[in-house]
Amino acid sequence: MHGPQSAKQIPDREVLRVIYEVKYPGTTWCMFSMVRDAFPLFCEKVIRAKLHALIRRKLIYGCVCGCRGDFELTSAGMNLLFSSANPLTSPTHQSQL
Numbered sequence: 001m002h003g004p005q006s007a008k009q010i011p012d013r014e015v016l017r018v019i020y021e022v023k024y025p026g027t028t029w030c031m032f033s034m035v036r037d038a039f040p041l042f043c044e045k046v047i048r049a050k051l052h053a054l055i056r057r058k059l060i061y062g063c064v065c066g067c068r069g070d071f072e073l074t075s076a077g078m079n080l081l082f083s084s085a086n087p088l089t090s091p092t093h094q095s096q097l
Contacts, residue, residue, distance in 0.1 A: 005042055007050035012059065014038075015050055016081040019060060019071050029072040032064075 018038040023030040036047050048064045051071060055062060059080060062071035073081065 005046045007046050007053055010039060010042060010047070010050045012054065013081060015054060016059065016073060016077050019073055020078075020081060029062075029070040032066075032069045032071070035071065 015035065018035055019030050022034045022038060032048075032051070035051065036044060039047055042050075051060065051062065052064045054060045054077070055064070057076075058074055059077035060071050060073055062068065
């Protein structure tokens with residue numbers, strides 16, 4: 001049984017990385033089950049909520065209703081995934097240490 005969970009607990013970049021790396025050979029997309037399997041500590045409802053949030057933010061294409069079940073990175077998602085900005089080295093974070 002899963003404890004209290006929120007989609008915000010799943011890092012955006014981790015989901016984007018999974019979609020980018022764990023895809024069917026020769027394609028640019030992965031299935032919901034592949035994303036779900038990458039986050040076994042989270043219930044399906046929370047993972048779907050996270051994917052829906054990434055779709056709303058135009059970081060991925062796909063549908064969480066189950067009609068298609070496949071997800072693909074948008075150019076904005078690729079940019080976020082491969083951006084060199086690291087929150088742990090940002091000036092704001094460093095000043096909080």
